[in-house]
Amino acid sequence: MSDNRLGLAGKFRYLAERARRIDVKSVAERAREVHEQHGAWTPRVFADMLWSAARHDVAFQDYVDYDFAILSKEERATYMTHPVSMQLAQRFARKDKRVLFENKIEFNKLFDRFLKREWLIVEAGNADAVRAFAEKHGTFIAKVPVSHMGLGVRRYHAKDVSDWEAFHRGLIERDELLLEEVIRQHDDLAAVCPGTVNTTRITAFFDGTQVHVLAIAQKFGRGAVSDQMSYGGFYTMLHDDGRAFGAGYDSHGHVHEKHPDTGFPIAEFRLPLIDEVLAFIDEVARVVPEVPYVGWDVVVTPDGPVLVEGNWGAGVYENKPSVTGIRTGHKPRYKAAIKF
Structure with missing residues (x-):
């Protein structure tokens, strides 16, 4: 592996592009949203959002989603953000191998034995x-x-x-x-939402020897074909033993103590067969070593985990302090594994 530190030139290019595309009206709307949620003074939030973006690579939506307005400087530093994640993805994913993850047909051909359908x-x-x-x-x-x-x-x-x-x-x-x-999901997942196949997003990094699990998020749908937020879905973070951090939430300000359709208490969810899931990820994450940083979507079935897709632009799923009461994120795990 090459030097793992994020390149300054790449970072400056990324920041320059973000500055060029900044939508001031959108930032102001998010600042007002933060004010409504936490009572913070809107002008101060607006300025803090801009500073956090420029100085600490915090996307404006990250600032809202992860309750940065109520966190200390030290607590904020524990959160992984989308800009940092994208810089890592672009640094580590070899360009000629990205198509294996971008094109679902190519992905299925390569990972056929893990699809199990x-x-x-x-x-x-x-x-x-x-x-x-x-x-x-x-x-x-x-x-x-x-x-x-x-x-x-x-x-x-x-x-x-x-x-x-x-x-x-x-x-x-x-x-x-x-x-x-269609994937037949485990009864424990169907109990939360039977109408959607509910996927588990596991973000992992393969250092050439060891596969490091960086974060685990459980997504839940609303009966649609997908559990993504664009279909009304939401998520909760999971501990390494599969236990939910707390209630579910999304990027639209919705918090779900219970699943809106089934009434299942999200904080009581525990992912079944978690040891098998982690062993499964350890295997799939080694298939394309040229793309070591991936967000893997899997589904637990009655017979064990199956693979849905892998995302070389891994994205970020993080803890929401106002929902869980936990005021730290997963960035230390990323830094320990990737050393950036």
Whole structure:
């Protein structure tokens, strides 16, 4: 591994780009949001957000989401942020290997043995194969090969299709070229939200010898095809033994003591088969050593964990102090493993 310190030139380029794209109105709206949540003086929050972004690589939404207005300087320093995460991702992910994570078809080909479900590529002339796949599984998932934030994902039911040639043609026109069998999740996950396959995001770093688990977040959906926030989903952080930190939350100011649809108390959740999950991540994180820093999405099934996808731009899931009562984040774990 090369020198792990974040390069100053790269950091300055990143900051310059952020300064060029700054939306003052958006920052002011977030400052007012912080005032409403914590009673902090809006002008002071506005100035602090700008200073935190420029000096400490804190995204404006990070400032809101992680309650920086109520944290001390020392407590803030324990939080991982999106700008720092992206700098790490760009530094460590070899460019010619990123496509293996960006394109879902390429990802499925490489990680097939970890998916543990059937999948099919939609292409010209295989309408009969699409029909056979759909009728075998009944309900199935269609994905656009390159998409973000859970977008470009649809759930279909074979019983709703009457013209398979037209359906096949529509899949190609919409670029929904990857079909997958629906994952059957563990009963403990279905008890929280049965209508969505609820994924666990495990951010990990492979140093060439050891796989370091940096943070674990449990995402919950609202019955839609995806558990991402763009579909109404939310998350809670997990301890290393699978216990939830506390209630769930999202980046839209919503806090969920209980799941809105099932009433399940989020703080009582515990991820099943956690030892198997961690062993699974130790294996998958070694497959592409040229991309060592990855946010892995897995689902625990009755038979163990299965892989959904890997994100070379790992993103950040962090603890929210006003919800959990815990006033520290995961950055020390990142620094201990990556040494930046």
